[in-house]
Amino acid sequence: EADIYQTPRYLVIGTGKKITLECSQTMGHDKMYWYQQDPGMELHLIHYSYGVNSTEKGDLSSESTVSRIRTEHFPLTLESARPSHTSQYLCASSASSYEQYFGPGTRLTVT
């Protein structure tokens, strides 16, 4: 089992609130990723990072932002949550393009 952690696991929050989803890995991986997944649908890449101070937007447009100040930490922030942001958010990390290790996910519900 990979050492990648996400908190909180579940979050219910009202519209307009600012939220930060945490992701940490202890494997020393340079590459980290954020995916969004709706029920029964495929994962969509929303952000990725090659290393410290490197962040890029993914395939799916997202109003969220990310930062990578430390190798092990890759938080995702929503400045003003909306019901359309309700989804599962999965964080992953990798040392190469060959394998990605996923965290347990955060189930976000915006009311």
Add this chain to the structure above:
Amino acid sequence: KNQVEQSPQSLIILEGKNCTLQCNYTVSPFSNLRWYKQDTGRGPVSLTIMTFSENTKSNGRYTATLDADTKQSSLHITASQLSDSASYICVVSDRGSTLGRLYFGRGTQLTVWP
């Protein structure tokens, strides 16, 4: 357009039975193909990874096959157990970028009944 299609969308089998899940892809240039198992409310966990030159790879009761010519893969589960109930996701990686871009299928939702 790079795509990954999985079938069936859902499957119900009895405990102890075998089943086979299918994956067709159009990703090019091909790098590798992975099968992940995702339990409800959890992140995907890798079962197998196969490169272009590999035809078959096993991981316990899971056996994946790859036909790179027809761009098809299958995941065979032997002697199913209740704990096999999960979504099985086929993921294909291309060689076209240093990121190793992943293309995800929507998964096959497998339910194993006692």
